[in-house]
Amino acid sequence: MTDGSGRSVEITRLALGRYEAVNPRGGTLRFGSGGDSDEFSPVELLLTAIAGCTAADVDYITVKRAEPTTFRVQVRGDKVRDETGNRMEDLAVTIEIAFPEGEAGDAAREVLPSAVERSHDRLCTVSRTVERGTPVSVEVV
Known part of the structure; x- marks a missing residue:
């Protein structure tokens, strides 16, 4: 590449x-x-990557309007072990963001839903890769 x-x-x-x-x-x-x-753990790093990618996308879009007063992103999921192998299921991202009162905060709150949607649907490389189920090749050298 x-x-x-x-x-x-x-x-x-x-x-x-x-x-x-x-x-x-x-x-x-x-x-x-x-x-x-x-x-x-590696699974916690995966969850961190999903939350971090979403957080960065939303942050870069909303901070152009106002600095957040609260900014937390949580991701959780269930580890499954069955006959097909180990994996994570039911991954869910929860975003808690608050902005100050006033015109700038109003503008940030207004753009927040579209920022989250853009991150999920187009921008976040990590969650989009997970959702697509991109194959991973492994090679021993």
Whole structure:
């Protein structure tokens, strides 16, 4: 992919069940099996990516009108283990955003529903990829 559309991270094992992801810009994120309170599990990272993508989309659209006074995005789902394998089902994003009183806050509140819709229907690469069910190939080298 030479058109700039490629994205990647590299994962390095630190210890049993503990890993570090490094992005091309040098940013790092440590994660693990979820056994420690200071680490996210891979499923929690998936949920974080869904919520984070939605949050960023909505934030960039609404903040042009007003700075939020409250901004929380939660995502939840159910982990299923059955004969077809493990997966997440019933993923749901809940957005709680408040804006100050006044003309700017009114403008932000007015655009909020369309910002959420645009994120879900077109902008959020993460949730749109999950919803489409994009295949993942795995290769051992």
